[in-house]
Amino acid sequence: MSKILIVAEHQGGKLNAATAKCVHCASQISGAEIHIAVFASDPAAVAADAARLAGVSKVITVANPQHANPMAACIAPQLAELAQGYSHVFGPSTTFGKDLMPRVAALLDAPQASDIMAVESATRFRRPIYAGNAIITVEVTPGTQLVATVRTASFDAAQTSTSAAAIEGASPSATLPQHTRFVSVSAARSDRPDLQTAKKVVSGGRALASADNFKILYQLADRMGAAVGASRAAVDAGYAPNDMQVGQTGKIIAPELYMAFGISGAIQHLTGIKDARTIVAINKDPEAPIFEVADYGLVGDLFHVVPELEKLIASNG
Amino acid sequence: MKRILVSIKRVVDYNVRIRVKPDGTGVITDGVKMSVNPFDEIALEEALRIKEKGLAEEIVAVSIGPADCQQQLRTALAMGADRAVHVQTDAAIEPGSAAKLMLKLIEREQPMLAILGKQAIDDDCNQTGQMLAALWGRPQATFASKVEISGDKAQVTREVDAGLEVLEVDLPAVITTDLRLNEPRYVKLPDIMKAKKKPLETVEPSALGVSPVERLKAVKFDPPSQRSKGVMVKDVGELFTALRGKGLV
Numbered sequence: 001m002s003k004i005l006i007v008a009e010h011q012g013g014k015l016n017a018a019t020a021k022c023v024h025c026a027s028q029i030s031g032a033e034i035h036i037a038v039f040a041s042d043p044a045a046v047a048a049d050a051a052r053l054a055g056v057s058k059v060i061t062v063a064n065p066q067h068a069n070p071m072a073a074c075i076a077p078q079l080a081e082l083a084q085g086y087s088h089v090f091g092p093s094t095t096f097g098k099d100l101m102p103r104v105a106a107l108l109d110a111p112q113a114s115d116i117m118a119v120e121s122a123t124r125f126r127r128p129i130y131a132g133n134a135i136i137t138v139e140v141t142p143g144t145q146l147v148a149t150v151r152t153a154s155f156d157a158a159q160t161s162t163s164a165a166a167i168e169g170a171s172p173s174a175t176l177p178q179h180t181r182f183v184s185v186s187a188a189r190s191d192r193p194d195l196q197t198a199k200k201v202v203s204g205g206r207a208l209a210s211a212d213n214f215k216i217l218y219q220l221a222d223r224m225g226a227a228v229g230a231s232r233a234a235v236d237a238g239y240a241p242n243d244m245q246v247g248q249t250g251k252i253i254a255p256e257l258y259m260a261f262g263i264s265g266a267i268q269h270l271t272g273i274k275d276a277r278t279i280v281a282i283n284k285d286p287e288a289p290i291f292e293v294a295d296y297g298l299v300g301d302l303f304h305v306v307p308e309l310e311k312l313i314a315s316n317g
Numbered sequence: 318m319k320r321i322l323v324s325i326k327r328v329v330d331y332n333v334r335i336r337v338k339p340d341g342t343g344v345i346t347d348g349v350k351m352s353v354n355p356f357d358e359i360a361l362e363e364a365l366r367i368k369e370k371g372l373a374e375e376i377v378a379v380s381i382g383p384a385d386c387q388q389q390l391r392t393a394l395a396m397g398a399d400r401a402v403h404v405q406t407d408a409a410i411e412p413g414s415a416a417k418l419m420l421k422l423i424e425r426e427q428p429m430l431a432i433l434g435k436q437a438i439d440d441d442c443n444q445t446g447q448m449l450a451a452l453w454g455r456p457q458a459t460f461a462s463k464v465e466i467s468g469d470k471a472q473v474t475r476e477v478d479a480g481l482e483v484l485e486v487d488l489p490a491v492i493t494t495d496l497r498l499n500e501p502r503y504v505k506l507p508d509i510m511k512a513k514k515k516p517l518e519t520v521e522p523s524a525l526g527v528s529p530v531e532r533l534k535a536v537k538f539d540p541p542s543q544r545s546k547g548v549m550v551k552d553v554g555e556l557f558t559a560l561r562g563k564g565l566v
Contacts, residue, residue, distance in 0.1 A: 095475075099459045128441065129441050130335040139536050185480060297550070
């Protein structure tokens with residue numbers, strides 16, 4: 001039987017939605033027993049959230065001030081210790097999970113399947129390769145412990161249940177290395193929804209032509225309650241910060257509505273949005289590849305379309 | 318000697334349109350342009366800049382794979398690497414095996430830094446650097462967008478989902494590169510000529526005491542499912558009505 005340990009990702013004392021998606025992915029392995037490990041300086045609130053995810057039967061907490069800012073070098077040896085006896089160890093395919101899980105896999109001498117997008121059995125998974133231009137089905141030798149990162153855009157979040165799983169404290173004996181020190185994190189804090197988890201995303205490309213012009217997208221996004229994204233071309237041109245980049249080399253997202261303004265639709269961008277429920281493309285060029293994947297396309301000048309759309313939404317609020 | 322080890326993976330060039338073989342046994346690589354993995358090019362560029370600041374003395378480029386990998390090692394030597402090591406094998410190399418092989422070279426070369434691309438653009442695994450750091454028992458600073466070396470420490474800015482994170486790590490350490498760390502230089506013709514004279518050593522995995530195993534087997538390859546093309550609307554009003562109808566605005 002499969003026994004799966006999932007590492008929780010959390011910020012500011014709250015469980016990240018990516019963890020609930022990992023749980024949903026794990027629950028697709030039939031008969032799996034699912035546990036969550038929480039590493040934090042004070043894990044209580046996160047553990048309480050995790051314990052209410054449907055399908056989770058146990059939450060293991062590791063409290064340590066050194067986990068206040070999660071660092072792979074510190075979590076990995078402790079997670080590897082807790083992972084003894086589990087058939088699978090899962091983490092989200094976010095920068096947190098991508099950084100941590102291979103370090104855990106190496107300590108366990110286990111293979112890792114990165115970015116799993118579908119579960120075929122306890123030993124068989126599908127994952128994208130070549131920036132999503134091909135999908136590979138991989139199979140691990142039965143009896144081999146497997147580490148994996150879960151492509152969060154491919155799974156819905158697990159439901160929350162009314163009953164809570166047991167929460168247990170653990171004290172792994174692995175000593176934490178002192179060779180890696182957290183200095184700072186500069187988050188582009190905003191009142192807008194988080195790009196990774198937003199239900200609606202408004203995104204701009206090189207056609208915005210300046211950082212200042214991005215303001216019209218921010219206004220539209222605020223009117224809609226949407227997050228704001230950008231193409232790699234717009235980020236490289238300095239019109240938008242790195243953490244707004246959508247695409248294979250940026251964030252891979254799956255909102256209900258994705259609106260692309262002045263984005264041509266390079267393959268690496270399309271890889272990042274292809275799981276969006278509805279894609280809307282606005283572009284001056286009728287030949288832009290983005291129209292090939294858009295549910296609704298409009299050939300037009302975004303500098304006219306954006307304010308007009310905002311006005312329509314406002315007046316029909 | 319202050320040395321930096323850099324990974325150089327041979328991959329299908331990023332401009333090539335990837336096609337899955339009709340029988341699903343792989344992607345078409347026959348007659349396709351091959352290049353240095355772009356993230357590895359960034360890794361080498363960063364190593365060169367560190368050396369040019371006088372903070373390192375020698376750069377060793379390492380590639381693991383079939384005989385053809387030597388083409389990419391020659392490119393690395395032309396870019397400015399001082400010498401190259403080719404771990405020659407036709408076996409399938411998982412990131413775990415690559416990390417074990419690199420560790421053996423690290424034990425031999427005793428570098429101050431190992432810089433690797435954060436992922437290869439063929440298998441998109443994003444594992445080898447982290448695995449190498451774990452096996453080596455040293456710090457990892459992944460997805461780097463800025464690297465500052467001072468003495469026996471490095472301060473690395475990392476591109477994370479929340480924004481930019483800064484870590485301080487003791488050397489030696491493993492750094493993996495993100496896109497915006499630097500822009501790799503172009504290779505000039507005289508450098509290509511000079512590169513032919515630079516040392517390129519070939520070793521077998523067995524000579525390093527590693528036998529690569531494949532624990533995650535490829536069962537089949539499929540093309541991605543395509544989204545179907547939707548409808549074109551004529552103006553903003555029509556777009557608004559359509560989206561309102563779906564409860565999206």
